[in-house]
Amino acid sequence: MSNAATGEGIGQPVRRKEDFRFITGNGHYTDDIARPRQTWAYFLRSPHAHAKIRKIDTRAAEAAPGVVAIFTGKHVADDGLGGLICGWTVSSKDGTPMKVGPHPILALDTVRYVGDHVAMVVAETLAEARSAAEMIDVDYETLPAAVALAACQSKEAPQVHPEAPRNTCFEWELGNKPETEAAFAKADKIVKLDLTNNRLIPNAMEPRAAIGEYDKGSGVYTLHTTSQNPHVARLVLSAFVGVAPEHKLRVIAPDVGGGFGSKIFIYAEETACVWAAAKVGRPIKWTADRSEAFLSDAHGRDHLSHAELALDKNGKFLALRVKTVANLGAYLSTFSASVPTYLYGTLLSGQYDIPAIYVEVDGVYTHTAPVDAYRGAGRPEATYLVERIVETAARETGIDPAEIRRRNFIRSFPHQTPVIMAYDAGDYEASLDAAMKAVDHKGFPARKAEAEKRGKLRGLGFSSYIEACGIAPSAAVGSLGAGVGLWESAEVRVNPTGNVEVLTGSHSHGQGHETTFAQLVASRLGIPMEQVEIVHGDTDKVQFGMGTYGSRSGAVGMSAIVKALDKIETKAKKIAAHLMEAAVEDIVFENGTFTVQGTDKSLPWAQLALSAYTAHGFPSAEIEPGLKEGAFYDPTNFTFPAGCHICEVEIDPDTGVTRIVNFVAVDDFGTIINPMIVEGQVHGGIAQGIGQALLEHGVYDPASGQLVTGSYMDYCMPRADDLPSFNLGFTKTVCPSNPLGMKGCGEAGAIASPPAIINAITDALGIRDIEMPATPARVWAAIQSRPRAAAAE
Amino acid sequence: MPVVAMTVNGKPASADVEARTLLVHFIREHLGLTGTHVGCDTSQCGACVVHVDGRAVKSCAILAVQAEGADIVTVEGLAKNGELHPVQQAFREHHGLQCGFCTPGMIMTAVDLIRRKPNLDEKTVREELEGNICRCTGYHNIVKAILAASQAMR
Numbered sequence A: 001m002s003n004a005a006t007g008e009g010i011g012q013p014v015r016r017k018e019d020f021r022f023i024t025g026n027g028h029y030t031d032d033i034a035r036p037r038q039t040w041a042y043f044l045r046s047p048h049a050h051a052k053i054r055k056i057d058t059r060a061a062e063a064a065p066g067v068v069a070i071f072t073g074k075h076v077a078d079d080g081l082g083g084l085i086c087g088w089t090v091s092s093k094d095g096t097p098m099k100v101g102p103h104p105i106l107a108l109d110t111v112r113y114v115g116d117h118v119a120m121v122v123a124e125t126l127a128e129a130r131s132a133a134e135m136i137d138v139d140y141e142t143l144p145a146a147v148a149l150a151a152c153q154s155k156e157a158p159q160v161h162p163e164a165p166r167n168t169c170f171e172w173e174l175g176n177k178p179e180t181e182a183a184f185a186k187a188d189k190i191v192k193l194d195l196t197n198n199r200l201i202p203n204a205m206e207p208r209a210a211i212g213e214y215d216k217g218s219g220v221y222t223l224h225t226t227s228q229n230p231h232v233a234r235l236v237l238s239a240f241v242g243v244a245p246e247h248k249l250r251v252i253a254p255d256v257g258g259g260f261g262s263k264i265f266i267y268a269e270e271t272a273c274v275w276a277a278a279k280v281g282r283p284i285k286w287t288a289d290r291s292e293a294f295l296s297d298a299h300g301r302d303h304l305s306h307a308e309l310a311l312d313k314n315g316k317f318l319a320l321r322v323k324t325v326a327n328l329g330a331y332l333s334t335f336s337a338s339v340p341t342y343l344y345g346t347l348l349s350g351q352y353d354i355p356a357i358y359v360e361v362d363g364v365y366t367h368t369a370p371v372d373a374y375r376g377a378g379r380p381e382a383t384y385l386v387e388r389i390v391e392t393a394a395r396e397t398g399i400d401p402a403e404i405r406r407r408n409f410i411r412s413f414p415h416q417t418p419v420i421m422a423y424d425a426g427d428y429e430a431s432l433d434a435a436m437k438a439v440d441h442k443g444f445p446a447r448k449a450e451a452e453k454r455g456k457l458r459g460l461g462f463s464s465y466i467e468a469c470g471i472a473p474s475a476a477v478g479s480l481g482a483g484v485g486l487w488e489s490a491e492v493r494v495n496p497t498g499n500v501e502v503l504t505g506s507h508s509h510g511q512g513h514e515t516t517f518a519q520l521v522a523s524r525l526g527i528p529m530e531q532v533e534i535v536h537g538d539t540d541k542v543q544f545g546m547g548t549y550g551s552r553s554g555a556v557g558m559s560a561i562v563k564a565l566d567k568i569e570t571k572a573k574k575i576a577a578h579l580m581e582a583a584v585e586d587i588v589f590e591n592g593t594f595t596v597q598g599t600d601k602s603l604p605w606a607q608l609a610l611s612a613y614t615a616h617g618f619p620s621a622e623i624e625p626g627l628k629e630g631a632f633y634d635p636t637n638f639t640f641p642a643g644c645h646i647c648e649v650e651i652d653p654d655t656g657v658t659r660i661v662n663f664v665a666v667d668d669f670g671t672i673i674n675p676m677i678v679e680g681q682v683h684g685g686i687a688q689g690i691g692q693a694l695l696e697h698g699v700y701d702p703a704s705g706q707l708v709t710g711s712y713m714d715y716c717m718p719r720a721d722d723l724p725s726f727n728l729g730f731t732k733t734v735c736p737s738n739p740l741g742m743k744g745c746g747e748a749g750a751i752a753s754p755p756a757i758i759n760a761i762t763d764a765l766g767i768r769d770i771e772m773p774a775t776p777a778r779v780w781a782a783i784q785s786r787p788r789a790a791a792a793e
Numbered sequence B: 001m002p003v004v005a006m007t008v009n010g011k012p013a014s015a016d017v018e019a020r021t022l023l024v025h026f027i028r029e030h031l032g033l034t035g036t037h038v039g040c041d042t043s044q045c046g047a048c049v050v051h052v053d054g055r056a057v058k059s060c061a062i063l064a065v066q067a068e069g070a071d072i073v074t075v076e077g078l079a080k081n082g083e084l085h086p087v088q089q090a091f092r093e094h095h096g097l098q099c100g101f102c103t104p105g106m107i108m109t110a111v112d113l114i115r116r117k118p119n120l121d122e123k124t125v126r127e128e129l130e131g132n133i134c135r136c137t138g139y140h141n142i143v144k145a146i147l148a149a150s151q152a153m154r
């Protein structure tokens, strides 16, 4: 029976293999693991945004009950350990490389944000470690802090790192400045907009955790950690930090409870745990509590931008000019520098044919937690800017928002934008049309009028987004400053009994790879999914891999599996030809059976697998025993998921409360393996986008640098009753650059939705802009300050 | 240190614990039942919800000693004789989980909710989930799963 017939084939909403363990409480997250003789770590963190450490006195703490050891920055430095690194080097306009301050694992003489790591206490229990930490006496000389982003580049601003004068890490540019200036000079209309992209705190529900271990006999270190990319963690910990040589360090990322980017990075805590495990000779476990997660997980977004769009008299875009200041926080995190540059500036063409684009981005240090990739990473910021200014242009020119988009859509492919990207395929009008139909665009005026009668304000907002996924062609990212190649690996191991293990360098932390990857393999080999095991997240099992982020696991990770399966099929056909005494060219492999074309000779999969290992009578010069193949897949281009999200809101002018009455998302992800899982990814992404637009805001007190939103009491996470059910649809253009035609779906919701919501709110209120998050207080204030005519509308 | 004793998933459980031990830590650290999760430190996220004498309780919000003598059910005790509870089944059927971290708390909350309010509608489910945070699913499929389970259990 074919897999299509069993309901397990590609395109089927197969229920997830991984669910059973999670719904019965049998998952294994890092904090669920207890190692024999394990100790607990607690990190003493800086209570100040900026201070000199004059002295650390640990004597009383060392004598406290249960304390095993206490480590400070001095121990780390004395051991010759390197600091944490940024794996992407960005250069400034003048060609100089970015100016980087050191990122120590434990602070040496200065702390640079509230939550910065000062000391690690290792004790028999967590309670003892925590109690002892309170007894450490740190003599701080507090200093003024650079917090408010807009003021941090001034001469007077306190300095975060002496290496980066005026706190400016880089002044990056992309695009063509003279052409852009020329286009603006001849424009009929110039639209200007200042935008803030609010700071977000990722908040995967599983807090970060780590267990470091050292085996004296073998000299092997083992680190269990909440990572989206365990191999990259191992590489950084060995090659740059110098904890242990790569072959003596095993990193395991077991079940991981969500990442959204925040678990890509290599942090101080897991580094310290694995390093110190050898010092204390026992395993060291650390699990963040939520307050620590707020303080020390890398945050996301945080841009201030000024954008200008030049149009001709027909509403055709001529050029886009953008100046952005991006907050990097106090230290560069693992991929910090790439996010507001190559993942942002390259997407500023949106879905539109814009002949000239010029963008400048200043990356700025502040005395706040590091800022790095968070779901979408740069692309939500780009989409927000493009879709907000396009909407503003529509309003200022009087052209209907759908119409102005249509007039400017890219319609022929491939399309080279002025900002590096070469879009390969898409049909932007198709998703716009489908979304307008789904939202009942025609019926909107009547709904608005009806709402008005009830005293409510209705608005409709569009977002025609594009993103670049399938990250990424290694040569391309290498030329742009990446320190790594962004290919993926796969190994397919066929066992003698015919079942299959697939080792992948991708990592699943909610995406359901155990199901979709198995679906692909099972349908290709014609075996039931239950005979396919997906193995990931352990550097001892999977040789190397780049991990999961940037919606890359379908387009890149699965392409690697396809490549390995191609090799399996080639070898299996050779074996089949030998066994059935036929020519290889005559062997057909279909639905799990090898046949000789034009004969009734056949061989089932399981028999072939067994024969591969018995290897009786194999012509050894031509066929090796066994059936196992590996592949590395390096993408030839980015992939370009795109679509249209439309949001309809109703606002209560008395309270400022915004209710999303309809949210439509029509996405083109190319080929979809499992629509159920893809829809789930879109739901989650939209929820995070609605969070950004309406609820979430990471706020530091500008004077003290204290994190004001440091718990779920203050940081407004989207809850079930803040959100509607979502209305999804799909269009499809196949991605030409990978064998399955996939584009990626993990981030689209978070990228597309914020501008749709803000466009809807500004439409409802008849205002130009409102800052995210558009909380009831802000909306109410905006209503109160509207000009009279608009208010009376 | 006080000795606490209670029934957990139908079996007697007791241990010598520090008086400040939270119920969730008793369950996770002392009993090794790690299906119940800790997602926050302000009793907001609901990852830790268990049943105490049949009612959903955030196990991070009470001390182990407060549960002395109680009948506790955790997510591990929900399936009976290898048969998944209808709420567990519905979460799988409707893709109500992604990373799975919030899931045990969601499921335990949902079971209690359906017991209290057998005739659920979407609005009620969303309001009742106020104390459970999920970062992955956008709640869409969780709501669907709970509504389907309440139908199935009618």
Ligand code: FES
Pocket: B037, B038, B039, B040, B041, B042, B043, B044, B045, B046, B047, B048, B049, B058, B059, B060, B061
């Ligand atoms: S851990 Fe109990 S509510 Fe978050």
Ligand code: FES
Pocket: A205, A257, A258, A510, B096, B097, B098, B099, B100, B101, B102, B103, B133, B134, B135, B136, B137
């Ligand atoms: S499934 Fe990941 S937090 Fe809910």
